Amino acid sequence: MLNIIKERTRKTVKVKKLEFDSKECVGAGYSFNVDENDNFVANPEYKEIQTANYKMCLNSPDKYDGPFIREYEYTRTEPAEGICKCGKHVLVQAQYSGAFSCPKCGQWYNLFGQELESPDCWKEDY
Numbered sequence: 001m002l003n004i005i006k007e008r009t010r011k012t013v014k015v016k017k018l019e020f021d022s023k024e025c026v027g028a029g030y031s032f033n034v035d036e037n038d039n040f041v042a043n044p045e046y047k048e049i050q051t052a053n054y055k056m057c058l059n060s061p062d063k064y065d066g067p068f069i070r071e072y073e074y075t076r077t078e079p080a081e082g083i084c085k086c087g088k089h090v091l092v093q094a095q096y097s098g099a100f101s102c103p104k105c106g107q108w109y110n111l112f113g114q115e116l117e118s119p120d121c122w123k124e125d126y
Contacts, residue, residue: 002113004092006081014073020057020066029064030057038069082113097122 018040022028030053033041042050057064080092088104092111095101099116101108108116 001115002082002084002090002092002109004080004082004113005089008080008092009078010075011078012073012075014071016069016071018066019068019070020064021068023063023065029066030054034069082109084109085115 016034016038018032018034018038020030032050032054033043035041040054042054057066082090082092084090084102084105084107086102086105086107088102090100090102092109092113093100094111096119099108099110099119106118108118110116
């Protein structure tokens with residue numbers, strides 16, 4: 001049995017985005033991340049393309065309205081956490097058919113923390 005050390009929780013997250021609205025296509029445009037002072041911040045992985053798109057929006061007032069700072073709120077579920085019988089800390093979240101395995105020892109569990117055999121041993125009922 002998996003030792004559950006933290007129950008699953010719901011978390012409300014608020015984010016701000018710097019956005020430009022397309023004048024040509026309602027509902028379209030560009031959205032960028034901002035820092036705590038509402039300044040444009042590029043994701044390091046996509047820095048070149050995001051910076052180019054941001055500059056293009058700034059230099060195209062005939063095509064884009066903005067920039068606007070908009071706030072969004074969403075709710076997400078953070079998975080439960082547990083300790084496998086091998087001692088590894090694991091997230092309790094479905095990987096395959098409502099079950100998951102420990103990345104260290106390979107033990108499979110259902111979302112209630114009960115030990116399961118490997119999916120290779122499961123029989124299909126259909």
